[in-house]
Amino acid sequence: MTWETVIGLEVHVQLSTKSKLFSGSDITFGAEPNTQANIFDLALPGTLPVFNESVLKMAVKFGLAIDAQINKKSVFDRKNYFYPDLPKGYQVSQLDYPTVGPGSLEIKLENGLEKTININRAHIEEDAGKSLHEDYQGMSGIDLNRAGTPLLEIVSEPDLRSAEEAVSYLKKLHTVIRYLDISDAIMAEGSMRCDANISVRKTGETELGTRTEIKNINSFRFVERAINHEARRQIELIEDGSSIAQETRLYDSELDETRPMRSKEIANDYRYFPEPDLLPVIIDDAYIDAVRDELPELPEEKKQRFISQLKLSEYDASVLVANREIADFFEKVAIATKDSKAAANWVSQDMMGLLNKNNCSILETTISVERLSKLILRIKDGTISGKIAKSVFDLMVSDSSNVDAIIKEKGLEQVSDTNVIDRLVDEVIAANPSQVEQYRAGKEQVIGFLVGQCMQRSKGKANPSQVNSLLKEKLS
Amino acid sequence: MIEKTVVELASALSTGSVSSVELTRAFIDRITTIDTQLNAYITVDEQEALKQAKEADEARARGAHSPFLGVPIAHKDLFCTQGTKTTCGSKMLQNFVSPYDATVVARLKDSGAVTLGKTNCDEFAMGSSNENSFFGPAYNPWGKNRVPGGSSGGSASAVAADLCAIATGTDTGGSIRQPASFCGVTGLKPTYGRVSRWGMVAYASSLDVGGPLAKTAHDAAVMLNAIAGHDPKDSTSVAVSTEDYTQSLDAPLTNLRIGLPRQYFSQDLDPRVAAIIQETARNLENLGATLVDIDLEKSTLSLPAYYVIAPAEASTNLSRYDGVRYGYRCEDPLDLEDMYTRSRTEGFGNEVKRRIMIGTYALSAGYYDAYYKKAQRIRRLIKQDFSKAFENVDAILSPTSPFTAFELGAKKDPVSMYLEDIYTLGVNLAGIPGISIPAGFINGLPIGAQLVASDFREGLLLNIAHQYQQNSDWHKQKPSMPMGV
16 A cells, blocks of 8 residues: 655744844844843833834745735734743734735756645744753753744645655745845754644545644754654554544654654644734735845746856756855856856856865855856966866865965966977877877777876876877877 | 922922922822822832932923923833832732833923822722722722722822822723722823833733823823823834824814713613713803714623723733743742742732633633624724714713722622723723713712713813813812821
C-alpha cells in the first residue's frame, strides 16, 4: 500500500523594521536581555499600542509579490493566553481580516516541473518574549527584547506532498522575502520559523487524514527530517490499527523525533476578539499602487531578464536568481567584464563553491565584485590563462591584496614571449618522439597531449593558443 | 477660599490675593481634618503638592500664565502619575508606582495644576458605589453612611467636600456622572476618543473615557480645554479638532430642542426623581429651549449589552496582572500555575473576579456569537437609536441615576447594583458625550440631571449646563462638614 503525505506550512517571518509592532522600542538581534523593552512592552498599566505603519507596507509588499488579494480593511484581534513571556496576557494578531488574503507561489519540483502552492493568507502579529529555563536554578528568566517584534505569519494551503516539496516551498519563500528585503529570514536566528501541519492518507484518497502540528523546526534540514519522521510515525500507527490524535508536537532535532507538547503548553481556547485599543487599518488603491511601484525586480522577472538580456541559460539564470545578493553580485560582474557567460560561470561555480565551503553570504568573502571582475578581465586580456585563474582565485580567498599584485608576485602571468614558447615547443618535440611520430602519421588528436606537455613544463603559464599553433607549424 | 471654583481660584491666584502654596496648604489641612470621615483619597502627597505649588508660584512670578497655574486638583487613582502610587483601588497594585504620567495628568501639569493626591475608586473602576475599593469605601459628604456613587466616588466626594478644586474621573458606564449626581457636583463624560486614554488604566477599552468632576459647568469646560485633543500615543483618540469650550458657555438656549425620552420616564421611575427632572426641563424651557418627547426604543437593551462587552474587554485587559513583572505576587508559589492562580485570586476583589469570569465566558468558543457578537450588534442599534433621536433634537434630558445615594451595604445583589447605571450605560455604548448637573434634593440628598448630545458636542452640553447653573443654585449647595457623629 502506498501513502501520500499532506503538508501545510505556517511560516513566521520576523519583519526587519527599526522598531517594534506597537511600541517604539528598538529591535536588534543579540542585545542584552530586557534592554529593548519599554513600558508598553512590559505591559505596564495604562499603556496602549500604536501601529507601526512600516509593517503594513512590508505585508502589502509580500502580498503583491505572491499575487495575493490585498485586503483594504485589516483588523487586529487579541489572542488570549497566559504565559510569562507574553506580558499583556494576549498576543495581538489578525484573525478574520488579515492584511494579505489568498495568493500563491510557484515551486520547482525535482523532476523539473513547476507546481503552484496556494497561500491561504498572511497576517501581521506580534512576537512573544523568550523564557530562559537554564541558568536560573529552578526559576525561569524572562527576556522581553523580542516581545512585540512584528511577525508576518504566512499560512499555506495543504498543497505540499513531500518533505522535499516543503523545503522547496520554504526556500522559494525565503528567496522572495529576501528580494523584498522585509526580513533577514534566518532560520537559525529565529527570524524565519516554521510550523508544519502534517497528515497522511492512502494514495488516491481525497479526504484529509487527521493532522498533527509540528512546532519548533529551525532549519531547512530539520523541516525535511521532521516531516519525514512524522509521516513515518503516522503511517506506522495507522498500519498498526491505531488512529492519529490531533495534537501539537515538538520536533527534537537531537533525537530526530517528534513528541507531544505538554498540555500546559497549549491553550485550547484563545478567546479571540477584536483589539479595542486599535482601529481597523484601512488602505486604498492608491496606497497599494504606491507600494507596487516600490517593488523590486522579483526572482522570476530577474531570471527572464538574465535569459533574454544577458543570454544566460535557463539553468544558470535559475541558480543565480535564487539569492538576491548573488544575483546582484553576478550582474555587477557581468557589467564590469562585459562577459555575462564568464561572470555566470565564475559566480555560480567558484563563488558559490566558496560560499558553501565557508557557509557565508556573498557579501562576507574577500572576493568583491571588483576583484572578481579584475580576475576575469585578466583572462580576457591574456595576462593569465583560464586555468591559472583558478589558482589566482584560490590565492585571492586568503590574500586580499590587489589581483594584479598577486599575479605578479607569484609569477603567474601568461607567457606569450615567442622565443620562450619556441624553446618550449622544441623541448617537448624532442622529448616525445613517439607521439610526434603518431601525429605525423595522421593521429591529429595527439596534439592535445603535446600541448598539455608544454603547459606542464611552463607550469601552466604558456599561452595555450600560441603553443597550439606553434606546435602545428613545427610538425607540419 | 477652598470652596471657590477653579475659575475663581485662577483669578485669585493671578491677582495675587492668594498664593498656590497657601491654597495647597489650606486644601491639605482640610483633607487632614475631613478625609478621615470621607476616605476620598487613597494617596495624598503633601510634599510633592507643596513642591508643585511653590514651582507654580515661582512660575507666576516669572510671568507665566495658564488656566490651572497653581490650582490644586486631584486625580482618580486610575490615572498613572509618575513617582506616586497608582493603585486603581486594588490590592493588585497596592504598591505600584508608575514610571510615567498619563496624558491627562501630563496635560494638566502642563497647564500648571498642582496634584494634591489620588482619589478613591471602585477597584479597576468596576462598581457604582465605591464599595469595591481595597482601601475601604469612600463616603458621601451629604449623608452619613451614604455611598458617593462609583466608580469615581472619591473624586466626587472630594469635590463636593472642597477637598480639591476639581478632580479627574473616568466613565465606562456612568462612573463620572452617577457619582456627580450622588454628590451634587457637575460631571462630564466626553465623547469616546476626545480625551486620551494613555496612562488611564483600562477597564473596558472601547467604553472608557476620562473627564472632569467639577463644582460648575464652567470649571468642567476649563478642564476639558486642558485635557481634550488627539494624542498620538492613543490610537483611538480622535483627530477631530478641539474648541475653546468656555467660548460657547454664554450662548442663549433659544432654538435648542431638548428631547425627553418616554422610555426613561416610565412608571418604574421614582416620582420624586421624575418631578425633579421635569422641573429641570421646565427651567430649560424658560431659558428658551423647546421640549420634545422622543423615543429611545432600544434603551432597555443597554444594560445586558454593556454587561457583556465591558466584562469581555475587562477580562483580557486585566490579564497583565499576573504577578510576573509588577504588582501583587502571592507568597511562595509552588509553580507557575499556582503563582497565576493565587496571585490573581488574592490580588483581585470579588467584583473584579466576577466580571473577569463573565467576560471570559462571553468570549469563550461556542458562546462568542451568542454573547459578544450579539452585544456588539445591540451596541450598533443603540448608537442608531441615539443618532435617530439627534436628527430631531440637540440634546436629551433624563435623570442621571434612578436613585439618590444609598446606604453602604444596601445593594448586596450585583444586579441591583448594575441597575444603578441604566440611564448612563447607553451613552457609553454609543460613545457620545453626557453631563450630569445638580438638579435638586430628595430628603437632603442631591440628585442630578443628565444631558446627552451627539458626538463632539461637549460644547453644547457645557453651554446648556452653564446656562442652567446661571439660573439655579443647586450646584452651590454645600454639605456641612465635618459630618455630625
